[in-house]
Amino acid sequence: MRKNKTTKNFTNAKMSSEVYFYRCKVMNVIYDLKHHGIFIPRIDVRIGEDKNKSVLGKGRLNDNIIWITTKAINKGENYLYHTVLHELVHTVFGYGHTRTCHLMSAYQPEVVYSKDKLIEIFRRYYKLYNNKKQTKQLEVA
Numbered sequence: 001m002r003k004n005k006t007t008k009n010f011t012n013a014k015m016s017s018e019v020y021f022y023r024c025k026v027m028n029v030i031y032d033l034k035h036h037g038i039f040i041p042r043i044d045v046r047i048g049e050d051k052n053k054s055v056l057g058k059g060r061l062n063d064n065i066i067w068i069t070t071k072a073i074n075k076g077e078n079y080l081y082h083t084v085l086h087e088l089v090h091t092v093f094g095y096g097h098t099r100t101c102h103l104m105s106a107y108q109p110e111v112v113y114s115k116d117k118l119i120e121i122f123r124r125y126y127k128l129y130n131n132k133k134q135t136k137q138l139e140v141a
């Protein structure tokens with residue numbers, strides 16, 4: 001089945017040099033993970049606007065696709081890392097929201113951690129996910 005590239009209430013922007021620039025900024029966050037030894041599958045990245053102006057991004061659980069608003073990108077580097085890594089935890093690892101987690105709370109904190117600190121939180125989900133995957137493989141072996 002073809003992957004659905006749209007999500008509720010979100011308007012995907014048509015490709016233009018401006019949208020390309022925004023998309024590069026998001027892709028750079030994803031590439032940066034590789035430099036930190038974190039390997040995730042290829043991710044579909046869509047740029048656009050959500051009907052709900054307080055939404056910064058969306059990620060479909062376990063589907064390797066994220067939607068990021070230009071608002072999230074314009075907020076600054078650490079905020080962009082927060083939004084992208086948050087949506088990646090949803091779409092790559094399939095985890096939902098955790099009120100006690102700085103990265104995975106449903107609302108972005110007023111002040112976010114530095115990008116390095118955010119990557120370390122992301123790494124914890126990455127390890128958790130890989131351990132779970134390994135256990136599953138053992139079970140069916």
Ligand SMILES: [Zn+2]
Nearest residue numbers: 086090097106
């Ligand atoms: Zn979320």
